[in-house]
């Protein structure tokens with residue numbers, strides 16, 4: 001008996017859709033790319049519920065005839081290539097003729113479109129690959145396509161979608177990839193009736209500024225250096241950030257022939273150009289556009305993949321490296337720039353990927369951070385500290401970035417029989433606390449020690465939502481970029497939990513009416529900037545992860561700064577609280593807190 005048969009179109013399309021359309025963001029990418037391929041100069045993106053209920057793209061491109069509109073939704077229907085040879089000279093974003101067929105297999109689609117050569121447009125409705133109706137209509141030249149209830153007929157997929165915040169972030173990521181290559185096209189992006197982006201036509205630099213520079217009043221692109229190289233093989237142009245504008249996170253974008261790409265090998269070329277200019281974990285931002293003959297790159301790009309293969313990667317690497325070096329070389333480094341923020345002050349001035357205006361020192365000299373933890377009496381605290389005192393020399397397993405030389409130092413040491421209250425402590429250079437230990441002298445970095453202590457406190461407060469709020473006399477206004485608005489939306493509940501009293505204030509701002517009590521004396525806006533910055537760095541997806549980041553960021557901003565004189569009592573209190581922690585040798589981000597100078601080492605010197 002013969003058992004093989006061809007799958008019906010709607011089934012085949014649904015299977016294909018599984019590959020091409022994985023989430024609202026991939027659908028958006030396909031729709032916008034089609035508009036660009038149609039020569040649109042104005043593209044509006046309208047989204048509802050992060051694309052779950054509606055993804056609409058309105059363009060002023062070529063539009064389609066009524067027959068083409070119907071054809072467009074067939075599998076392998078495309079106007080962009082005719083023969084296999086065309087694949088090697090692609091200049092359009094699409095070419096597979098799969099996207100619309102896939103989208104209409106898993107959503108309810110409505111298109112209104114008209115091409116310049118016809119008086120009347122056409123309105124077409126398709127759902128689950130089935131044409132529900134088509135009729136002539138009045139409409140402007142261009143295409144207006146609505147994709148409603150994505151995955152309405154594939155419940156598994158629908159369930160698979162992440163939270164609205166996450167899906168919206170994915171949509172914005174796709175949006176960035178596209179708008180950065182088409183600065184001459186005007187874009188708007190609206191989500192739930194709120195316009196997140198209104199990007200006028202302009203230059204690449206203006207586009208970058210429009211996406212990242214707004215909101216906080218800082219100019220982003222003033223920190224850029226221009227890269228430009230033309231060779232027979234490839235032309236490279238774009239922008240890289242000045243070294244001092246680098247941060248732990250960065251905006252890093254490569255584009256080739258008008259398409260976003262990931263390219264770890266080329267990324268290495270760029271970072272190599274910065275060798276020796278940046279602190280260890282800092283990254284430069286870059287927006288680099290390659291132009292190369294289409295046949296020199298692999299065209300058979302999977303629609304969801306962003307890696308692109310170049311035939312001459314090895315040749316391009318040194319060209320790229322040299323052009324970034326040249327850009328950096330032209331820019332003479334001011335001798336005042338202190339890249340070693342680890343060295344003197346790792347506190348008040350934090351550089352970042354987006355140049356935050358250097359905040360004025362954010363601590364109040366009168367502020368005493370050494371108040372006792374609420375709810376725990378000094379006595380209880382002390383006895384706990386005593387009992388854990390011996391743990392000072394056991395190696396905690398949860399330390400994040402251990403340095404080998406820290407181990408083995410102190411194995412034979414023990415302090416547990418000492419009375420903290422009678423320890424003789426002294427402060428050195430406004431920065432270190434010296435404490436005698438049984439087999440040497442212990443040196444504690446006061447700022448980092450306090451970070452460790454505060455970190456645990458903030459984390460606990462976040463978990464039980466018990467941060468105390470101090471109302472501000474005059475609310476502060478936090479202006480944000482649309483991207484940061486989305487980010488803040490993800491963590492707002494946690495910020496409230498820890499004591500921030502914040503409300504939406506207009507489209508792209510929050511009013512800050514109250515702050516965590518520990519922040520009462522501080523300039524709150526930079527503190528919030530730092531929190532956003534640290535979330536941006538990882539794009540933290542899990543609650544736990546971003547709580548850690550909020551706690552760490554707050555701890556860094558509220559920890560006792562270097563240069564602050566401490567009384568013996570304050571020092572003992574800090575040490576007591578520090579050694580009460582499970583993890584105290586390193587800060588949560590892996591910086592050393594405690595160093596032991598062994599007796600042997602001291603004796604050797606005499």
Ligand code: ADP
Nearest residue numbers: 034038072078079094095096097098099100143
């Ligand atoms: P591809 O883009 O790979 O050709 P699609 O399924 O995305 O495949 O689109 C099929 C065809 O529909 C395109 O080749 C194009 O002719 C037409 N089309 C799709 N979207 C638009 C649009 N916004 N404006 C004009 N034509 C469009």
Ligand code: MG
Nearest residue numbers: 030034094099
């Ligand atoms: Mg397409």
